[in-house]
Amino acid sequence: xxxxxxxxxxxxxxxxxxxxxxxxxxxxxxxxxxxxxxxxxxxxxxxxxxxxxxxxxxxxxxxxxxxxxxxxxxxxxxxxxxxxxxxxxxxxxxxxxxxxxxxxxxxxxxxxxxxxxxxxxxxxxxxxxxxxxxxxxxxxxxxxxxxxxxxxxxxxxxxxxxxxxxxxxxxxxxxxxxxxxxxxxxxxxxxxxxxxxxxxxxxxxxxxxxxxxxxxxxxxxxxxxxxxxxxxxxxxxxxxxxxxxxxxxxxxxxxxxxxxxxxxxxxxxxxxxxxxxxxxx
Amino acid sequence: xxxxxxxxxxxxxxxxxxxxxxxxxxxxxxxxxxxxxxxxxxxxxxxxxxxxxxxxxxxxxxxxxxxxxxxxxxxxxxxxxxxxxxxxxxxxxxxxxxxxxxxxxxxxxxxxxxxxxxxxxxxxxxxxxxxxxxxxxxxxxxxxxxxxxxxxxxxxxxxxxxxxxxxxxxxxxxxxxxxxxxxxxxxxxxxxxxxxxxxxxxxxxxxxxxxxxxxxxxxxxxxxxxxxxxxxxxxxxxxxxxxxxxxxxxxxxxxxxxxxxxxxxxxxxxxxxxxxxxxxx
Numbered sequence: 001x002x003x004x005x006x007x008x009x010x011x012x013x014x015x016x017x018x019x020x021x022x023x024x025x026x027x028x029x030x031x032x033x034x035x036x037x038x039x040x041x042x043x044x045x046x047x048x049x050x051x052x053x054x055x056x057x058x059x060x061x062x063x064x065x066x067x068x069x070x071x072x073x074x075x076x077x078x079x080x081x082x083x084x085x086x087x088x089x090x091x092x093x094x095x096x097x098x099x100x101x102x103x104x105x106x107x108x109x110x111x112x113x114x115x116x117x118x119x120x121x122x123x124x125x126x127x128x129x130x131x132x133x134x135x136x137x138x139x140x141x142x143x144x145x146x147x148x149x150x151x152x153x154x155x156x157x158x159x160x161x162x163x164x165x166x167x168x169x170x171x172x173x174x175x176x177x178x179x180x181x182x183x184x185x186x187x188x189x190x191x192x193x194x195x196x197x198x199x200x201x202x203x204x205x206x207x208x209x210x211x212x213x214x215x216x217x218x219x220x221x222x223x224x225x226x227x228x229x230x231x232x233x234x235x236x237x238x239x240x241x242x243x244x245x246x247x248x249x250x251x252x253x254x255x256x257x258x259x260x261x262x263x264x265x266x267x268x269x270x271x272x273x274x275x276x277x278x279x280x281x
Numbered sequence: 282x283x284x285x286x287x288x289x290x291x292x293x294x295x296x297x298x299x300x301x302x303x304x305x306x307x308x309x310x311x312x313x314x315x316x317x318x319x320x321x322x323x324x325x326x327x328x329x330x331x332x333x334x335x336x337x338x339x340x341x342x343x344x345x346x347x348x349x350x351x352x353x354x355x356x357x358x359x360x361x362x363x364x365x366x367x368x369x370x371x372x373x374x375x376x377x378x379x380x381x382x383x384x385x386x387x388x389x390x391x392x393x394x395x396x397x398x399x400x401x402x403x404x405x406x407x408x409x410x411x412x413x414x415x416x417x418x419x420x421x422x423x424x425x426x427x428x429x430x431x432x433x434x435x436x437x438x439x440x441x442x443x444x445x446x447x448x449x450x451x452x453x454x455x456x457x458x459x460x461x462x463x464x465x466x467x468x469x470x471x472x473x474x475x476x477x478x479x480x481x482x483x484x485x486x487x488x489x490x491x492x493x494x495x496x497x498x499x500x501x502x503x504x505x506x507x508x509x510x511x512x513x514x515x516x517x518x519x520x521x522x523x524x525x526x527x528x529x530x531x532x533x534x535x536x537x538x539x540x541x542x543x544x545x546x547x548x549x550x551x552x553x554x555x556x557x558x559x560x561x562x
Contacts (some may be wrong), residue, residue: 008299014323016287017508018297042295042478059477062510196340196505197323222503222510224477227298229343229505229512258555267548274539 007038007046009053009227011197017053017227019043025120030112037120043225045121047088049113049160055088059224060124063231064090065253065260066221067158067191070235070268072098073250074243076185077153079103084140084169084178086158087113089125095156096127097256098249104133105152111137141168144177151183157190161198170201172208179212179238187243188236192218194228195275202232206279214238218275219268221259230272288319288327290334290508292478298334298508300324306401311393318401324506326402328369330394333442336369340505341405344512345371346534346541347502348439348472351516351549353379354531355524357466358434360384365421365450365459367439368394370406376437377408378537379530385414386433392418422449425458432464438471442479451482453489460493460519468524469517473499475509476556483513487560495519499556500549502540511553 008018019040026037036048044057055063068091072078081095083106092106108114114135117125127133136143140159143149155178159169168174178188195202195218202218209216213236223231237243245265254261271279289299300321307318317329325338336344349372353359360383362376368389376385389395395416398406408414417424421440424430436459440450449455459469476483476499483499490497494517504512518524526546535542552560 006297012323014301014321016297016299018289018299020295040295042293059510196503222477224510226510227508229340229503229507229510231510254554259553261552261554261557263551264553267551270544270548271542272540272545273535273542276542276544 007036007040007048009048009051011227015197015227017225019046019053026116030110032110032112035112035116037116046225047117047121052161053225054160055090055121055124056225057121057123060088060090061258062221063191063223064094065257066219066268067091067156067189067233068094069253069257069260070219070233070265071154071156071187071189072101073245073253073265075154075187075237076243077183078249080150080152080183081105082107082152082155082181084143084155084157084159085109086156088117088121089114089128091156091158092130092133093125093127096130096132098252100249102132104130106133106135107138107140107143108135109137109139141174141177144174144181149181152181153183153186155182155186155188157188159191161193170205172211175208175212182238185239186237188213190234192232192234194226194230195220195232195272196230197228203278205234209234209236212236214240215242217242217269218271218279220270220272221264221268288317288321288329290329290332292508296478296508298506300327300334307397311391313391313393316393316397318397327506328398328402330441334506335441336371336402336405337506338402338404341369341371342539343502344472344504345375346538347500347549348372348437348470348514349375350534350538350541351500351514351546352435352437352468352470353382354526354534354546356435356468357524358464359530361431361433361435361464362386363388363433363436363462365424365436365438365440366390367437369398369402370395370409372437372439373411373414374406374408377411377413379533381530383413385411387414387416388419388421388424389416390418390420422455422458425455425462430462433462434464434467436463436467436469438469440472442474451486453492456489456493463519466520467518469494471515473513473515475507475511476501476513476553477511478509484559486515490515490517493517495521496523498523498550499552499560501551501553502545502549
């Protein structure tokens, strides 16, 4: 255990990203999945689920700022926010940085991921004690289709790849459930995989969301710990015109963010030429 | 040799990107460096120099379109272009796609890289036989400081990481040599490493270029085969106002490029918030 070793995420048995591990801080199984927390020289502490890198101390801002701020700076209201998944706490931390947010419900299927993240990744989940946060340990798919679930101004889907318990998070029925839970002018945003290495999944998400929402626009960035160079999220709403960012909210984030600012927001929606031809003909 | 094996690029002994190799097509040493050509399932044919991935059939457009088109669509004139490095042929292929380009000098130190690329990567180097191309196998550093070298409208530095024979390609003296070889309104563009994993090199390049050029602006994208998520190039010129893209040239490229278009061009110059604070205070 004290010997340095490589921990590799292997993608489709063809490519792998490996990190040299200084120390294994946790390894175990929850009811749902394998969880590992590694101390690495390249990325600091790293969370892996089912041997797939989820986030790290050093690069987590690339992911968490981009799943949150395009939606939170543009939604008509941001009083009530639903986060599905996001057990490491980075997404709710970014959401709760807006004083206008009054209530966040986080629906995470795996209590163990939250417990482990609280213990080993305290620099990522800095908002666990915020009184505006309500955590429910249950299946996000059930939550979205439950007629008793309340409405939200913004819904963020911070899920894994479509394997294991996260598979249903990529289905049309689930997205329809999310659309039903949105207030007027509301925004649904989600991570939507690599448009390069996982192009078939990326395109399927775009096609499915386009059937349900008036707008479904992918946006792009980099997540260094995800082996694929270019990463995508998708922004969806029922508005007939695209939302413009609220500049007060943008300035608030520019004062605290490591990655996000007004230029990055606009730039993220620029579509690589091949994807533009595939998606807009 | 017929057994599948992993070929890993190891970065600072901390992280590695590995590709499963179906077949080794070439392995050998030139006078300057180790050269490998691998047939991989994830990226098709891949060129590695000194065990660092240079380019691949499947992702080469991310790199070659972005080192060429921001400069070539904006320079006042594009009649005479100098490419330093670029032995795989992808950069000169993109440059020669402009009918207005009358002459390209390519200065590549290692004849063997060109020979191997011609033999094993014919889909990348599709312009070797273009009569406008003049290849000189010599040291780009000597070429840039030679008072007998002619002037160019655009200079592109398509070099390796600053190790081995490429080290001098990151020095102030070399950049000054390039500045002297530029015509009025000319543009110098170069790959400038990862602003995340190699941030110290990236920042040093920016600082050095800012001392020599009126404008030195980094721009960003992804190169999937480079283990680091976000990649950078830098655009430098002596103009007192930033160049606007020539829309005829942009449209020409939009009709043929896989990655580059007018939106990507503009978006690439958006700076992550932490880098913006570091570079502009």
